[in-house]
Amino acid sequence: MTYCFEPVGVIRSPFREKFGIPRQPSLAASARSRLELLPPYDHPDTVRGLAAFSHVWIQFVFHDTAQRGWTPLVRPPRLGGNARIGVFASRATHRPNPIGLSLVELLDIDTRGGVALILGGADLMDGTPVLDIKPYISFVESRPDARCGFVDGPPPCLTVTWSEHAASQAAGLGLTSGEETLINEVLAQDPRPAYQDDPEREYGVTLFNYNIRFRIADNTAQVIEILHATQN
Amino acid sequence: MTYCFEPVGVIRSPFREKFGIPRQPSLAASARSRLELLPPYDHPDTVRGLAAFSHVWIQFVFHDTAQRGWTPLVRPPRLGGNARIGVFASRATHRPNPIGLSLVELLDIDTRGGVALILGGADLMDGTPVLDIKPYISFVESRPDARCGFVDGPPPCLTVTWSEHAASQAAGLGLTSGEETLINEVLAQDPRPAYQDDPEREYGVTLFNYNIRFRIADNTAQVIEILHATQN
Numbered sequence: 316m317t318y319c320f321e322p323v324g325v326i327r328s329p330f331r332e333k334f335g336i337p338r339q340p341s342l343a344a345s346a347r348s349r350l351e352l353l354p355p356y357d358h359p360d361t362v363r364g365l366a367a368f369s370h371v372w373i374q375f376v377f378h379d380t381a382q383r384g385w386t387p388l389v390r391p392p393r394l395g396g397n398a399r400i401g402v403f404a405s406r407a408t409h410r411p412n413p414i415g416l417s418l419v420e421l422l423d424i425d426t427r428g429g430v431a432l433i434l435g436g437a438d439l440m441d442g443t444p445v446l447d448i449k450p451y452i453s454f455v456e457s458r459p460d461a462r463c464g465f466v467d468g469p470p471p472c473l474t475v476t477w478s479e480h481a482a483s484q485a486a487g488l489g490l491t492s493g494e495e496t497l498i499n500e501v502l503a504q505d506p507r508p509a510y511q512d513d514p515e516r517e518y519g520v521t522l523f524n525y526n527i528r529f530r531i532a533d534n535t536a537q538v539i540e541i542l543h544a545t546q547n
Numbered sequence: 548m549t550y551c552f553e554p555v556g557v558i559r560s561p562f563r564e565k566f567g568i569p570r571q572p573s574l575a576a577s578a579r580s581r582l583e584l585l586p587p588y589d590h591p592d593t594v595r596g597l598a599a600f601s602h603v604w605i606q607f608v609f610h611d612t613a614q615r616g617w618t619p620l621v622r623p624p625r626l627g628g629n630a631r632i633g634v635f636a637s638r639a640t641h642r643p644n645p646i647g648l649s650l651v652e653l654l655d656i657d658t659r660g661g662v663a664l665i666l667g668g669a670d671l672m673d674g675t676p677v678l679d680i681k682p683y684i685s686f687v688e689s690r691p692d693a694r695c696g697f698v699d700g701p702p703p704c705l706t707v708t709w710s711e712h713a714a715s716q717a718a719g720l721g722l723t724s725g726e727e728t729l730i731n732e733v734l735a736q737d738p739r740p741a742y743q744d745d746p747e748r749e750y751g752v753t754l755f756n757y758n759i760r761f762r763i764a765d766n767t768a769q770v771i772e773i774l775h776a777t778q779n
Contacts, residue, residue: 316676318608319551320644323635339687357634360619364632376550376648387592387619400596403555403588403680405674411588412552412678413605416648418688444548447645448635453693454700455571458648460687464599468686492549 322434322444324352326375329497330440331544335506335520339393339406340417341436343500345493347422350432350448357429362448368398370451371421371435377413385411388421393465402403404464407483415439418451450545472503474535481528481538488525488541498527502536521543554676556584559732561609561729562672562778565611567738569751570624571638571666572649574701576727576730579654580671582664582766583678599666603653604682605669608676609645617643623752625697628741636696647671650683704735706767713760720757720773730759734768767775 316338328348329334337343350373352361365371388399389407394544402410420435432448476499484524485495514532521527521544560580569575582605584593597603623641634642636650652667661677664680665714707730709717716728738752747766753759760772 317551317553318613318678319549320646321549323643340686341687356619358619360633360634362655363620363714364696365636368636369694369695370690372648374648377655381550387588387590388595401592402684403594404597404600406598406684410679412606414646414657414679416604416679416681430660432762442588443748444550446550447642447648448707449638449648450636450696450698451690451693452571453691454698455573455689455697457684457689457691457693458602458650458683459689460681460690461689462599462601463685464596464682466684466686467774531549 319451320446322353322376322446323356323448324350324445326350326437326440326441326443326445328437328443329523332542333408333440335501335522336440336466337417337501338470340419340438342438342504343497344434344436345496346437347432347493348419348437349425350434350445352430359430362424362432365421365450368450370418371432371441372447373417373419373434373445373449374437374448374449375415375417377408377410377415378442378444379440380408381413383409385409390509391465392509393470402515407460410503414446414489415480417532422531432461440447460465460478472529473505473522475499475502475538476535477538478540494523498522498538502529502538504525505531505536506529552678554585554594554678555588555680556582556677558582558669558671558673558675558677559756560669560671560673560675562670563753565640567674567733567754568672569670569733569736571745572651572670574670574736575729576665576668577677577728577732578669579725580609580669581657582666582677584662591658591662594656594662594664597653598656600653600682601651603664604679604681604683605647605671605677606651606681607647607649607650607671608678610642610644610674610676611648611672612640613645615641617641622741623697624741625702625751646678650699650765670714702736705737706766707734707770709770712741716773724757727745730754730770734759734761737763737768739763748757
């Protein structure tokens with residue numbers, strides 16, 4: 316038996332590639348995304364009453380990695396990239412059915428010319444196809460005492476600094492404080508693969524239309540340069 | 548763009564029809580279900596480490612009602628069946644993509660001859676196709692202070708009584724105390740459609756292999772007779 320679904324909406328977000336996306340929603344609280352409903356779902360009736368909920372579930376497709384298939388065992392970054400656990404004991408993207416689930420803040424609903432939900436804290440890549448939207452029901456879904464295995468809280472954060480050059484570029488490019496905050500939040504999560512720890516290695520993460528170049532050493536991420544994403 | 552998925556497992560549960568299934572998981576805490584993984588997912592590797600989590604998400608297909616399509620506005624039972632809200636502001640089964648989401652207790656994992664998860668509190672119909680299983684992550688997904696619109700807590704419960712005839716039948720049929728408790732929990736939720744309030748009307752709900760006949764009056768549900776489901 317096969318079940319086929321068409322997206323009801325699409326995500327527009329500052330995350331233009333998988334690298335750098337926080338590994339859970341809410342870890343980059345400053346991220347602002349738009350969920351644009353597609354026809355015939357883009358009528359205000361479909362979201363009537365939704366503004367009374369502060370949080371919503373987004374069920375979506377891991378479209379960027381879906382074609383890479385799945386493996387029974389995965390290595391979660393949280394375990395240092397060494398220990399292997401079952402794919403159903405993880406939130407890894409490479410799943411038998413590449414369906415994601417994210418709890419996000421519902422900040423606003425824009426009904427000028429279609430319907431768009433303004434989302435806070437989403438860990439969703441630009442272009443993500445959305446299959447469903449559901450209100451969060453706290454009395455059922457809030458389980459503060461649940462045992463959660465190896466996921467016992469947010470991961471530790473890095474300190475983030477900016478080189479003089481990068482800070483000057485940020486001012487010249489007119490980065491908003493919101494954009495700077497999101498860059499700080501993303502780098503504080505340590506986006507490197509778990510097994511990499513080379514203080515000389517330069518990384519680039521694409522956020523908005525920028526390629527943010529950085530290094531990580533001594534639990535500190537330093538922004539060293541800001542390029543336009545097309546220069547990546 | 549269309550995305551197609553095949554089930555990774557199937558639910559075996561005491562709920563043999565949609566009528567009577569609690570409208571949220573955890574409302575019938577005594578419900579015990581088995582999620583049987585299908586090949587090639589039925590290897591213990593796929594669930595390695597999952598037992599460290601007390602709760603799991605089940606993403607599934609509303610297979611029983613999927614072909615009935617969707618409407619932009621729905622009438623949630625919680626609002627008395629009169630007020631209409633948007634389908635994305637509800638957890639109604641008639642959705643553009645009929646994908647369900649349930650948080651359930653993970654009680655045990657049975658790896659004798661395949662893999663089955665033993666679930667508590669599930670609101671899932673027997674035969675439900677499961678698309679994905681994910682661990683619950685409390686630090687992200689537990690939001691006790693979320694605003695939840697009209698869903699401000701569990702609905703009020705009915706008192707449940709048994710007629711002398713029904714109690715005697717229960718003893719004669721050898722109903723276990725767990726089965727009796729589940730019958731009580733299901734009837735306490737008031738499974739009637741919101742707009743029906745006829746104290747003389749007899750209803751039947753199929754649980755396990757029984758058809759439980761009952762009436763509701765004065766906030767009390769009375770079990771009046773227990774039939775075999777085939778006699779329904």
